[in-house]
Every structure is written in C-alpha cells, then in structure tokens.
Amino acid sequence: MTYSYYPGCTLKTKAKDLDRYARASAAALGIELRELPDWQCCGGVYPMAKDEIATKLSSVRALIAARDAGTDLVTMCSACHNVLKQVNHDMAADENVAAKAANYMKLDEPYRGETKVIHFLELLRDEVGFDELKKRVVKPLTGVKIAPYYGCLLLRPGRVMGFDDPENPVVIENFIRALGATPVIWAMRNECCGGYATLEKKEIAEKKATAVADNALANGAQLMITACPLCLYNLTKNAQSGLPVKYFTELLAEALGVKEDA
Amino acid sequence: MENTNLKERILEISGVNPRKCMKCGKCSATCPNYDEMEYHPHQFVDMVEKGNIEPLMASESLWTCLSCFACVERCPRSVEPAKLIEAVRLAVIRAQGGNHLKPQDIPDKLDDELPQQAIVSAFRKYSK
Ligand code: SF4
Ligand code: SF4
Secondary structure, three states: EEEEEEOOOHHOOHHHHHHHHHHHHHOOOOEEEEEOOOOOOOOOOOOOOOOHHHEEEEEEOOOOOOOOOOEEEOOOHHHHHHHHHHHHHHHHHOHHHHHHHHHHHHHOOOOOOOOOEHHHHHOOOOHHHHHHHHHHHHOOOOOEEEEEOOOOOOOOOOHHHHOOOOOOOHHHHHHHHHHEEEOEEEEEHHHOOOOOHHOOOOHHHHOOOOOOOOHHHHOOOOOOOOOOOHHHHHHHHOOOOOOOHHHHHHHHHHHHOOOOOO | OOOHHHHHHHHHHOOOOOOOOOOOOHHHHHHHOOHHHHOOOHHHHHEEEEEHHHHHHHOHHHOOOOOOOOOHHOOOOOOHHHHHHHHHHHHHHHOOOOOOOOHHHHHHHOOOOOOOOHHHHHHOOOOO
C-alpha cells in the first residue's frame, strides 16, 4: 500500500511526535507513506470566502502532486486535513475557484478534485481495517481509559469531510478498542477547544480548553488523544485540568511495539 | 442603516444567502463562544440581510469566532453563518491599514511549545 503523504508545517517542528510515530507505525503495518517532495504549508485554517484563490493554491499544488503520482493523499494533522479536503471540494464543486486556480497556476491539465484525501485514521479504518490492526498489536493497552478527542476540524463540515457521523462519531473509539484500551464516551469530544484563540485572546482558549479537559476527566479519562497539534498545545498548556494529552500515533506506535524505534 | 453596496459585497464574498434563515437560533445556541461574542451568529445573518453591517465590522465578535464550523454543521437551513462572519472580517482586513494582527505583535506571544499552526492560522484569519 503506497500513499502520498502531506505532513504539514507543524509536524516538521513542534509536532514531530505526531509525524515520527505515524511513520514508524505505517512501516510496521506495511504502508508506504511517500512524503510529497515540494509541499507547502496549507495555512492552518480553511479560507471560506468564495473569492479567496491564492490562499488555496498551496493545497491545490499538493492535491495535483498526489494525482500525478497516482496515489491517494494521506494527511495526519486535523487542520491540514480539514483545509486540504475542503479545498479539494471547492476544486470539484466550484467552477469559479477551479478556473481561477487553473489560470493562476497555468495548469496544462485542469484539476477538478480527482485526488482522494484521507486522514491516517481513515486509512487505518478503511484500508488496514481495525480487526486487522488488532491482530498486529503486540502490546495491548489493556485497561487504559482513553478519551478520544475529535475537536472541530476532523469532522466538520460533515457533508464535505465525510469522515464519520459528525455528531456521533465512532472512528477514534474503535481505534482505541483495536489497541486494546477502553474508550471513554463523553459529551465534549466534538466541541471546539478554542485553540485558534490562543494568540488573540488567551483567556478564551484557557476557558474552553479547561471545560473540554474537565469533561473528559469527569467521565473517568486517564488520557486524551488527538490528531491536532493546536488542540494538544491548548489542552495541555492552556487548560488547567492536568489531564495528559497525546497524539493518537504515539499510542499506535506503542501498541505496535515500535515506539522505541521511532 | 442600510448599506446596499457593502451588503452585496459581503454576500458575494461569502456565497451565503441569508434569506434562507428561518430564525431558529440554533447556530447561536450551539456556538461554543457565545458568551464572548457581542453579536452572535444568528445576528450576523439577520444584520447582513438588513444591510446593517457597520456595527458588525466594528465588533470584537469578528476576532472571537473560533472558526469551529459548529454553526455551519448544525444550521437546519444550510445558511452557514461562519462564512458571513469571515466575509465581514475580510471586508475589514482587506482595507488599507486594516490588519488586525501585525508581525511585530508575535514575538511577545510566543512560547517554546506554541505550534506553527497557531501562527499561520492567526495570520490567515486576521491579516492580509
Ligand atoms: S464558527 Fe464561530 S460563530 Fe460558528 S459556532 Fe464556531 S465560534 Fe461560533
Ligand atoms: S441556525 Fe440557520 S436557520 Fe437557524 S437562525 Fe442560525 S442561520 Fe438561521
């Protein structure tokens, strides 16, 4: 199984763990993640405006590179995933955006959203399969109560992301079960932690993040997992709850017995 | 006060049709940052529809929307209020001197763990 891989800016710097545990796990599962050679930062937040073109081009370049490589495009960070997937949807559904992007980039061949963008969690669910993943686990995380955190970006808008039911998701819960641990079901798993406010008004980020982490704690979580570097930062640095938060890939590498190699 | 030109511009930037709104208030009820916003998502929809946009442009709410897509996801009429908030924000920051976040403000806000994602997204939202 070979895929193009878009790591994104934060996975090269502050979120190296998210990246290296993913690579080690993928290798253990026989998945080849080929990093796109010339990817550029997606910008971290999807430009919603109809007339924003230049801010969408870094995503379009990555999408076209994956198409030309003849592979699906795998993302790891929730934000990159959200941006790439929503821009891909624009390229497919919005003729104006697609035409303007093609003009800007002087494309020989039009691009209309042909690339399939999948998050690594979707790859594990749909291509590897959680049953198969379970068989590959050598160090099951038996008895650990883990709160899956979706936040805002993985699931919404549901009609574009098509990731899971945006109001009642199960993918991270099932991932946790495959690793042998116990998922905590809690109310705020798809509530925004306010991470985007951290530079603008830190009090907001602190308040929202604390509410989210407290809710996980109140439901018996010993640990929370996320795919978003900004959520991890906000829920550990800005929240006052003391609940540990890790990347989902770290637990995966641990359960697959490759954490030390990463 | 009705400002037709501005209204047309906001509708064009956002692609939103505020007349689809049935005034149910669900967008504001679900907004995680309701308490921090002077104007709530349903008010953006209503005030843009009425062409009453200047108060929105002057409001802190432009900077406190978390871009979490909860109002977009849960609006039963697919109005997508967050797109209107973004359009009004763009109308402000695209004007000469309208940037809300300036590069010189950044160093004071940094710490060792702050992910790049926080910085690039803040610039995308608050500066042109
Ligand atoms: S996108 Fe903004 S307005 Fe909409 S629910 Fe989230 S914080 Fe509230
Ligand atoms: S949820 Fe939709 S229909 Fe209801 S008030 Fe908000 S914009 Fe209008």
